[in-house]
Amino acid sequence: xxxxxxxxxxxxxxxxxxxxxxxxxxxxxxxxxxxxxxxxxxxxxxxxxxxxxxxxxxxxxxxxxxxxxxxxxxxxxxxxxxxxxxxxxxxxxxxxxxxxxxxxxxxxxxxxxxxxxxxxxxxxxxxxxxxxxxxxxxxxxxxxxxxxxxxxxxxxxxxxxxxxxxxxxxxxxxxxxxxxxxxxxxxxxxxxxxxxxxxxxxxxxxxxxxxxxxxxxxxxxxxxxxxxxxxxxxxxxxxxxxxxxxxxxxxxxxxxxxxxxxxxxxxxxxxxxxxxxxxxxxxxxxxxxxxxxxxxxxxxxxxxxxxxxxxxxxxxxxxxxxxxxxxxxxxxxxxxxxxxxxxxxxxxxxxxxxxxxxxxxxxxxxxxxxxxxxxxxxxxxxxxxxxxxxxxxxxxxxxxxxxxxxxxxxxxxxxxxxxxxxxxxxxxxxxxxxxxxxxxxxxxxxxxxxxxxxxxxxxxxxxxxxxxxxxxxxxxxxxxxxxxxxxxxxxxxxxxxxxxxxxxxxxxxxxxxxxxxxxxxxxxxxxxxxxxxxxxxxxxxxxxxxxxxxxxxxxxxxxxxxxxxxxxxxxxxxxxxxxxxxxxxxxxxx
Amino acid sequence: xxxxxxxxxxxxxxxxxxxxxxxxxxxxxxxxxxxxxxxxxxxxxxxxxxxxxxxxxxxxxxxxxxxxxxxxxxxxxxxxxxxxxxxxxxxxxxxxxxxxxxxxxxxxxxxxxxxxxxxxxxxxxxxxxxxxxxxxxxxxxxxxxxxxxxxxxxxxxxxxxxxxxxxxxxxxxxxxxxxxxxxxxxxxxxxxxxxxxxxxxxxxxxxxxxxxxxxxxxxxxxxxxxxxxxxxxxxxxxxxxxxxxxxxxxxxxxxxxxxxxxxxxxxxxxxxxxxxxxxxxxxxxxxxxxxxxxxxxxxxxxxxxxxxxxxxxxxxxxxxxxxxxxxxxxxxxxxxxxxxxxxxxxxxxxxxxxxxxxxxxxxxxxxxxxxxxxxxxxxxxxxxxxx
Numbered sequence: 001x002x003x004x005x006x007x008x009x010x011x012x013x014x015x016x017x018x019x020x021x022x023x024x025x026x027x028x029x030x031x032x033x034x035x036x037x038x039x040x041x042x043x044x045x046x047x048x049x050x051x052x053x054x055x056x057x058x059x060x061x062x063x064x065x066x067x068x069x070x071x072x073x074x075x076x077x078x079x080x081x082x083x084x085x086x087x088x089x090x091x092x093x094x095x096x097x098x099x100x101x102x103x104x105x106x107x108x109x110x111x112x113x114x115x116x117x118x119x120x121x122x123x124x125x126x127x128x129x130x131x132x133x134x135x136x137x138x139x140x141x142x143x144x145x146x147x148x149x150x151x152x153x154x155x156x157x158x159x160x161x162x163x164x165x166x167x168x169x170x171x172x173x174x175x176x177x178x179x180x181x182x183x184x185x186x187x188x189x190x191x192x193x194x195x196x197x198x199x200x201x202x203x204x205x206x207x208x209x210x211x212x213x214x215x216x217x218x219x220x221x222x223x224x225x226x227x228x229x230x231x232x233x234x235x236x237x238x239x240x241x242x243x244x245x246x247x248x249x250x251x252x253x254x255x256x257x258x259x260x261x262x263x264x265x266x267x268x269x270x271x272x273x274x275x276x277x278x279x280x281x282x283x284x285x286x287x288x289x290x291x292x293x294x295x296x297x298x299x300x301x302x303x304x305x306x307x308x309x310x311x312x313x314x315x316x317x318x319x320x321x322x323x324x325x326x327x328x329x330x331x332x333x334x335x336x337x338x339x340x341x342x343x344x345x346x347x348x349x350x351x352x353x354x355x356x357x358x359x360x361x362x363x364x365x366x367x368x369x370x371x372x373x374x375x376x377x378x379x380x381x382x383x384x385x386x387x388x389x390x391x392x393x394x395x396x397x398x399x400x401x402x403x404x405x406x407x408x409x410x411x412x413x414x415x416x417x418x419x420x421x422x423x424x425x426x427x428x429x430x431x432x433x434x435x436x437x438x439x440x441x442x443x444x445x446x447x448x449x450x451x452x453x454x455x456x457x458x459x460x461x462x463x464x465x466x467x468x469x470x471x472x473x474x475x476x477x478x479x480x481x482x483x484x485x486x487x488x489x490x491x492x493x494x495x496x497x498x499x500x501x502x503x504x505x506x507x508x509x510x511x512x513x514x515x516x517x518x519x520x521x522x523x524x525x526x527x528x529x530x531x532x533x534x535x536x537x538x539x540x541x542x543x544x545x546x547x548x549x550x551x552x553x554x555x556x557x558x559x560x561x562x563x564x565x566x567x568x569x570x571x572x573x574x575x576x577x578x579x580x581x582x583x584x585x586x587x588x589x590x
Numbered sequence: 591x592x593x594x595x596x597x598x599x600x601x602x603x604x605x606x607x608x609x610x611x612x613x614x615x616x617x618x619x620x621x622x623x624x625x626x627x628x629x630x631x632x633x634x635x636x637x638x639x640x641x642x643x644x645x646x647x648x649x650x651x652x653x654x655x656x657x658x659x660x661x662x663x664x665x666x667x668x669x670x671x672x673x674x675x676x677x678x679x680x681x682x683x684x685x686x687x688x689x690x691x692x693x694x695x696x697x698x699x700x701x702x703x704x705x706x707x708x709x710x711x712x713x714x715x716x717x718x719x720x721x722x723x724x725x726x727x728x729x730x731x732x733x734x735x736x737x738x739x740x741x742x743x744x745x746x747x748x749x750x751x752x753x754x755x756x757x758x759x760x761x762x763x764x765x766x767x768x769x770x771x772x773x774x775x776x777x778x779x780x781x782x783x784x785x786x787x788x789x790x791x792x793x794x795x796x797x798x799x800x801x802x803x804x805x806x807x808x809x810x811x812x813x814x815x816x817x818x819x820x821x822x823x824x825x826x827x828x829x830x831x832x833x834x835x836x837x838x839x840x841x842x843x844x845x846x847x848x849x850x851x852x853x854x855x856x857x858x859x860x861x862x863x864x865x866x867x868x869x870x871x872x873x874x875x876x877x878x879x880x881x882x883x884x885x886x887x888x889x890x891x892x893x894x895x896x897x898x899x900x901x902x903x904x905x906x907x908x909x910x911x912x913x914x915x916x917x918x919x920x921x922x923x924x925x926x927x928x929x930x931x932x933x934x935x936x937x938x939x940x941x942x943x944x945x946x947x948x949x950x951x952x953x954x955x956x957x958x959x960x961x962x963x964x965x966x967x968x969x970x971x972x973x974x975x976x977x
Contacts, residue, residue, distance in 0.1 A: 074796070079761075203786075205768065205789050205791070213744065408749075412793045412795065412796040413792045413793060414789065415791075420787065421642070421644075421787040421788055428924070431919065432924050433919060437919075440916050443912060443915060447908075480931065483928055486917065490915075494909040497905055501905040505901070523881075527877040530877065531870040531874060534819070534869040535869075537811060537814045537818060542862050545804075545806060546859070550855050550859045554859075
């Protein structure tokens, strides 16, 4: 046995042990834990032995196998754009009238997204045209006909608006699902105007549709700071039950209740809230995982809603001259009057910006704000970096716009699988895979005898490697994925058949056992390699163009082919070499 | 153990012409069939709603159909799933939302009855009725009016005043079809006597997108594999592999065409896997041809190919057999899509094996002959190549 062989043998042993070790979280989540806890990563983390890999490296079951809802929502960007163009038209008309350039009315063509300005006095049109085009640079001139001016929004602007509309819708959907308390949700952008949502364990598609389909509600509400100690008193007089995990925390001098469980927090505070006030929570974002709340904090808000998103005409994030990130907000004329009144009465108090019952921020009002333009300064205090503050400002601007200029979403696709059907499919699917595997294993052992058994060892290792590989990539096992698993095993066997047939052929040419094995492996190598690569190409294309279950199939296929290359070429060869070279055998059992 | 005891010497290449002829005939028939009859597109591609129900009392498909029709659902197809004692049914219908042409008209009338409205128009694809009212309206009232007309309403959206305050925009979003199904089947019962196991809605636009993406994926992978083969082997091997792939894909498509099984995303995955498998098989034989071309220099190509195909015949049969063996479990225990997937794979494996012998290999000869003929044509001016 030469040195190279021992190295390879060591590698195989290491890979095998690593594979088994890596499957520990998967084993715990699927076999040891109750079904209800299957997706609860925190519980899994607790139950796992200390030596096991982190809980996040476990094989997820697809929605088709565990039950749940998969949805694709299409953001109605057209309606959003139409609304924006209308608002912009209104701004232009106000601007023209304010500047005393003349008097115009603005009208929007919803089909073509064009803005038509009509002047009362045609004589003023030249001046209006010049001034408007110079000021509102996001519009260009389409045509001019006497007293009417047709403007169209700039192409780049339209695209930016469209992206923004999808981002807003995503933000709203994420926040709502968060509130629903579904573990392991997945919300991601699909194409240019769609959002894909996965809700494992949920079973009511109509409810889900309602949840993510309704338009966002933005409210400006005053924080009740008359008694800043209200939560502290509540906490001391009526200690919350320990299972609610409610703690008392302090934020900028204001005591707040905090709990990872939003429902428990609200239930606790419900009957202790003073008259005319509401407890509304804020999401404390997970610094590591984006769009995930690690805790919820309480705010005491006035029940009365003085201002809603409808009064808002725009919001943008920028950086001030002091190099501080800030958000500029603008109100329409009616909103501006209301806002002035509100700020005048509440200097020194905090005003909460609430989107869909979730407090986003509660800036302090420093002075009376007139003119319909306000600025929220993010500051640079605390442990956060400039980039983090800027990101915060951008999110807030997005929140404000989501409430002010909502983009309706409609259902593109919903797929719901009941939990019992999911369980049945897992049973049938794994039974099918096992039967296929068993048939192949028995056949190989009979047909190729000892070499067949070696191939079987490789095959089983291959199966484990696929599962571990999927767990490593955090991939999801779907029903078509199980089919992919079976197919990959078939391809892996093909490689062993190729090698063994070659060895037989070489033996029939009168070669010695050693030479036949070496030649067999060498000659079959490129054939196996080419065959795997071509299937891999199909797998990758499937992965990049497919969605949902098809993607699950592609992932399994890719991981399986890579595993198969390793087991059929390296593993079987090392074992065969041991029997043929190491034992100095004169014959090879094939 | 051995499947082929003796070295075979079958003249595959000699029979290439009738084989090619028959294959071409079948392929053309399938293409014509697809064009004329078309696939039985599943909800993935056609759009629509599919609901799977499991009754907890013995029920027949006929009873389910009657109940659905009594509830006003006329275009529903009901199909049993699995064994009869499972009492599971698949209900399929065209629409995604309850907004049909007829419903939209009724919704319009109901909305117009509420007050002065303008621009009432239905967006059928998204199941939304848009309208502008001169007066602000309560969403509740709109919902009630539309529901009164017999259309389930999921939400009434208040889009606010339009610019200049000349009107107020609203959207009425119709409920999904599944809702209506559950209402119809549960009518008259205190508690529904069934469990909803699966609900799929696919909007028509999404369906079209999914279909286009699926077809693009097929084309991309074929081109990518062709490039790989042309690069790894010789140019004259490329077209043969491509044609064999196309042949196999059409044959498997033929399975879906003839069996009337649902053609959906999983079917595309099956076709793509066949592309991978087909070329896999072809490459093994090509590899051997290439090897033998070096070994038996001077022998004519058809003879070399015959030797190569005969030498690899044992492994060709074995590999196909073993892969088919691994599919048996899926064929026995697989349900719905998975059964279809396994069946399509089986068809693919069989035709894939056949095509690598009878389609891919002969094409190499043909391309080689053509190259020689061209050489002979220009040959008078060139130095003859050393043999």
